[in-house]
Amino acid sequence: KxxxxxxxxxxxxxxxxxxxxxxxxxxxxxxxxxxxxxxxxxxxxxPEMSADHFYEFMVWHRGLAIPRARNLNDARVQQGKKVFMEIGCASCHRPSWKTGSDNYWTPNMIAGKKLPRYANQTIYPYSDMMQHKLYMANDIHGSWCRTTPLWGRGLAAINGSGVERLHDCRARNEVEAIMWHAYSKNSHAYNSALKFYNLSKADRDAVVMFLRSI
Ligand code: HEC
Structure with missing residues (x-):
């Protein structure tokens, strides 16, 4: 009405x-x-854009890379990475993938032209690209949520995109985000987040430093 x-x-x-x-x-x-x-x-x-301009936009968009990782030689970042692997974060936040043949279908609206292909790339998304259940309070669709790729997220504080974490921005920083993984004992990430909780402060800080470096 x-x-x-x-x-x-x-x-x-x-x-x-x-x-x-x-x-x-x-x-x-x-x-x-x-x-x-x-x-x-x-x-x-x-139409707000011609098919040719849309094609150019798509070429640019497909070629966009994620920002490179930073401070990887820092000893504490290395320690954080080691702990991240040891306590099981990497079982969902899988560090590396090799992409496939990039045989996508070309729709007509991009002026019938073929887009550049980027086949067989080694990428470091820190995600298994799968959905898991964390059983957080007030969760979405039966709690299923895809593992957030962590690449590029470490720049959130300096690129102005907001440091809030998780799909609904409920976490104000990395540590809150990790602790939400252990909100329920049924969470698929419970054991891993509990291990994080039991780390020394120095190791927890190192994990956060690692997250900010990727
Ligand atoms: C069972 C799989 C699983 C494990 C194990 C796991 N995570 Fe996650 N992680 C997820 C999922 C799923 C999300 C997205 C949840 C959401 O947004 O509601 C997520 C989100 C995050 C985020 C927030 C990303 C963002 O920018 O919004 C961080 C940080 C994170 N995980 C770090 C860790 C760390 C550190 C560990 C190890 C202590 C860990 N995770 C273990 C599945 C997992």
Whole structure:
């Protein structure tokens, strides 16, 4: 009702019509995923980007790399990495993968041109790319959540993207994020996070330093 009222008072809206019924028909029609946004009976939008520009954008986007790791020669970072491996973090936050043939399908909207392929790359995402259950309070869809790739996240504090962690930003820093892994004894990461909890302060700090270096 509120939405319809707003649209009614805005004749420039693509959803505008003279009756409530017609407005809801337009909203439903235009927002339906199957509707062609450029050719339909309600409102034809103008494309904001040509197919050639979209292609260039995609080339740039596909070529983007993650930032390189930092301070890897620091003894405490090395100690943090060693502990990270020993206490089982790496069983989910898997350090390295070799990618496959990169045989993706090329959709028509990128001007029919082929995008660059990056086959057989060795990457260091620190994730198994799988979903696990951490059983945190107020969790999402049955608690399933994908292991967050940790690469690049260490720069959060200096690149301005926000230091909050976990899918809903509930953790204010790395240690809080790790302790949420042990919120429930059923958590698939419980043992690993408990080991983190029982580390010396120096080793916990070293793990955090390692997380900030990748
Ligand atoms: C059972 C698999 C598993 C294990 C073991 C595990 N994690 Fe995680 N980790 C996850 C999942 C899943 C998430 C994402 C949870 C979410 O966002 O709700 C996550 C998220 C994180 C995050 C937050 C990332 C971000 O930027 O939001 C950090 C930091 C982290 N893990 C560190 C660790 C450390 C350190 C250990 C070892 C003590 C560890 N994890 C062990 C599965 C695991």
């Amino acid at each position: 509120e939405v319809i009222e707003k649209i009614k008072n805005d004749p420039t809206s693509p959803f505008w019509a003279s009756t409530d019924d017609e407005i809801s028909k337009r909203v439903n029609g235009l927002l339906k995923p199957g509707t062609n946004q450029f050719s339909n009976e309600w409102h034809n939008f103008e």
